[in-house]
Amino acid sequence: MAPALLKGALSGLRPRPDAPLGARRLIVMVVLASLEATMDWDVMTAQSGAEGLRVAGDTSPDAILLDMMMPVMDGRAVLAELAADAALADVPVVLFTAKLDSLSRHDHELLGCAGLIVKPYDPLTLGDQVVEILRWGD
Numbered sequence: 001m002a003p004a005l006l007k008g009a010l011s012g013l014r015p016r017p018d019a020p021l022g023a024r025r026l027i028v029m030v031v032l033a034s035l036e037a038t039m040d041w042d043v044m045t046a047q048s049g050a051e052g053l054r055v056a057g058d059t060s061p062d063a064i065l066l067d068m069m070m071p072v073m074d075g076r077a078v079l080a081e082l083a084a085d086a087a088l089a090d091v092p093v094v095l096f097t098a099k100l101d102s103l104s105r106h107d108h109e110l111l112g113c114a115g116l117i118v119k120p121y122d123p124l125t126l127g128d129q130v131v132e133i134l135r136w137g138d
Contacts, residue, residue: 031065031123039127049073053081056088063114063134068097079111094133096121 035043046052049070068075082088092114115133131137
């Protein structure tokens with residue numbers, strides 16, 4: 001069975017948090033297609049942190065890819081909610097960020113995340129980066 005991966009409000013081309021919903025959806029679809037095509041994973045998507053929490057609660061994903069910059073509820077708020085939920089607290093989280101000035105390459109450890117992927121990223125190697133961070137190939 002393919003790993004279930006929740007890609008929560010993920011963006012690769014990094015639209016502004018106030019970008020039109022259509023632009024955010026297009027980017028989510030690019031990432032979805034990338035992960036499903038290159039890794040054969042079952043990928044669930046969410047357009048916001050709140051929706052991502054609902055989807056995660058309903059599906060029990062094997063991992064979560066989380067953008068730090070989202071409308072309404074940012075990545076730090078989502079991480080706090082995940083940590084407070086006994087059913088989701090142990091799900092590994094990989095952060096996406098474009099702002100290394102506000103999140104260093106080691107801050108993800110302090111936030112309790114498995115790893116960090118810096119945008120922009122290569123859609124053809126995104127799955128491999130996740131596998132390496134989560135040590136799924138070991």
